Amino acid sequence: MVRTTRRSVLEALGVGGAAAVAGCAANAPTAADTERQRTAMEQNAKPTVDRVAADPTDIPGPIQRSTPTTVDVTLRPEEVTAEIEDGVTFDYMTYNGQVPGPFIRVRKGDTVDLTFENPSGNALPHNVDFHAVAGPGGGAEATMTAPGETARLRFKATYPGAYIYHCAVPNLDMHISAGMFGIILVEPEEGMPAVDHELYLGQHEIYTDKEAGESGKHRFDMQAMKREEPTYVVMNGEQYALTPDGHGTAATVSTGDTVRTYFVTGGPNLTSSFHPIGNVWEELYPEGSLTTRPETHVQTKPVAPGSTTIATMSFPVPGNFKLVDHALSRVARKGCMAIVTAEGEERPDIFDPNPEQ
Ligand SMILES: [Cu+2]
Missing domain, CATH: 2.60.40.420 (Cupredoxins -  blue copper proteins)
Structure with missing residues (x-):
């Protein structure tokens, strides 16, 4: 990860620096910023896909381990065009092409080794804020990437629960409403009760x-x-x-x-x-x-x-x-x-x- 290079690219896109991460009120996006992002998304050639709806049964199985491990996770912010309903198309922003993004399942005490790959064909910077992360921005600044860049983040899941993750760039409401959110489940050490x-x-x-x-x-x-x-x-x-x-x-x-x-x-x-x-x-x-x-x-x-x-x-x-x-x-x-x-x-x-x- 070449942080200096990444930051310079982000600055060129008008989103560089620590203040670019959501949560800094002084850095609220202007209407012009949002319009620029919308136009960039629209004008960028992007794949049209048949489906963004996540398969509701695509969930990693219950964790059987009784000791912590390192779990490798790759998230790719993918900008795609798809139908909201028959005949109605929309430019979505997704994690890994699906809404909600991939279901991530770990155990309390596990270390998540995240690779965050912003594809070079994208128009916009993206990142991810995990509510399961004990650390600044939930990892948002660490994963802030321009198209073509890859970031890494390693964090320990120190508390159990089902947590949202979501994009947290300055136009975060726009990115979330375009599809950028998902769940990370941190199972307690004793696991979850069995269900069918x-x-x-x-x-x-x-x-x-x-x-x-x-x-x-x-x-x-x-x-x-x-x-x-x-x-x-x-x-x-x-x-x-x-x-x-x-x-x-x-x-x-x-x-x-x-x-x-x-x-x-x-x-x-x-x-x-x-x-x-x-x-x-x-x-x-x-x-x-x-x-x-x-x-x-x-x-x-x-x-x-x-x-x-x-x-x-x-x-x-x-x-x-x-x-x-x-x-x-x-x-x-x-x-x-x-x-x-x-x-x-x-x-x-x-x-x-x-x-x-
Ligand atoms: Cu985003």
């Missing part, structure tokens, strides 16, 4: 210059973002991505199975009221805290931007169960829903839609 299935969902808002559903290219709209009036509110990056109208349901499970969902609100602005329709969160770790006793039988859980929850449910009867933000206009009009399908025997003693008179 694990799922990974991330909610965030997309602010565009058109109405939801209007076909064509949607441009990022900074004024809409300032007003916190998103065009789309989505799970895993796209409208209804994890439903039959998108890429298929999040999972098909058997009745009686336990399903643990790791849920992150990227935001950048809206709190999710996370709710399973026709069910309840039987066990829920608020804010992703694994050193807090879980709550039980929770109907709707606020999950603030920059936070997570770990929520487990089971399925006494078969059917489609919708996971939503209970701010329901986001579900009905802005695309926010995932579906889990449970298959198995009907249980009319529990749920009988056609009772005999």
